[in-house]
Amino acid sequence: MKISDLTDNTGEWLRGTGPDSDIVISSRIRLARNVARFPFLSRANVKQKTELEEIIRDKIKESEITQDLFYVNLADVSPVDRLFLVERHLISREHAGGEGVRGVAFGKSETISLMVNEEDHLRIQVIRSGFELKETWKTIDDIDNKLEKKINYAYSSRFGYLTSCPTNVGTGMRASVMLHLPALGMTHHIEKVFNAVVKLGLVVRGMYGEGTQVSGDLYQISNQFTLGKSELEIIEIIESVIPRITSYERMARKALVSESREQLEDRVWRSYGMLKVARTISSDEILHLLSQVRMGVNLGIINDIQMKTLNELFILTLPGHLQKLEGRELTSAQRNIIRASYVRKRLEKIES
């Protein structure tokens, strides 16, 4: 398998299936792990980093996590390929922009990814379509158990899994759910959601995690604390808040339909029309348009486009993907033209 082989399809988590998938795009969990008796990466020298990468890469292979695990040495791939992997949520922005020997292993379905020499020696990630945190936990717990048989993790009974940054110590777990909340945004009720979420010790972020902007009405809700509660307790706290948010979003959508149906339909159809006819679309504009159309599909206003197609377009029209598609680096203006033409083609196929 090569990175180019990925461009033809997208990860399974974009299928748009699973519980509450009209609002919950995906459920994701990552675990931070370090190898005992090695310094963390910020204090490791080149020799130690090389040794760590070799050990972990080998142990991942030996652990037979999934059949078709593919390993990419990130120091060997182009910036466009790294951006492409970030956009698919296979690696973090930090890992893409990092230096030195580092890599990522992932399965063909793109459900599992293992980052080697990121901020911690190893970061395991599992991502699934819809609201499925418990299932996601089962998968990642199993992977972690397999690896733990081969790797001696840095662990203390007091502080749990020891991590480079004390914000991750303990479980080393970050569980997050990506939500599409256009109606709460339009009706200006989203602040109430944030207040409820923050009270539970959770945080709200944009689509690509820490420090990123919110766009396309996509929000990530995740745990802040990692110490003092078990993995399942943390998951249950997140699970307890999500149904409240999804029913709130559904209420807001209903209210929009009953109070201003014409305006809502107008917004949705205008956005759909724009996607079908525009000759240049910026990356921010497309997120906005796709968000409106996605809500229109969920409300039954638009019927001729699949949720999977829409979910995929959120990813396939990102800068790294367009450049991968064209096979060369593009300026922002060039990307906007190619983005518009790519979307037009995808939507024409549906009509015929």
Add this chain to the structure above:
Amino acid sequence: MKCESCNKKHATVHLTEIVGTAKKERHLCEECAQTVNTQLAKIPTPTEILTSLINQVAPEINEMSKISCPVCGLSYLDFRSHGRLGCPMDYTIFRKGLIPLLEKMHGSTQHVGKVPSRAGKELIKKNELMQLRSELNKAVEKEDYEKAADLRDKIYELSGDNNNED
């Protein structure tokens, strides 16, 4: 919708910022958005939040300021300014400074989650290791680095036995 910055072009960029629990929306044309993007980058990063937390909860600055980890060489002051630890041993060496910080961050200082299965077998050795680690702490606090290095080796030797895979 017109761009709220230049009021001329059509707003095609719709940004949402989250500051604390407040949401702020901005509707801009692409050109204006490019200049604004650099300003938006000033939202504090997690590392900045972390270092400011560290500064709030670390009154033991005088007591801790001379301490460095004998294993990785990280000083407590380095940790304070960058927010990253250098090696697993730092959780022992900087324990005094870390406990109030962890309490503030996580509302707890005791792990109750998953235990690696190999950790169970180590329970007997654990007590011995804990003893050695507290001695190591004392030695580092007294700046007795010779003794600290000695203890460190003992700790390594003991934890090294656990590496048998079965």
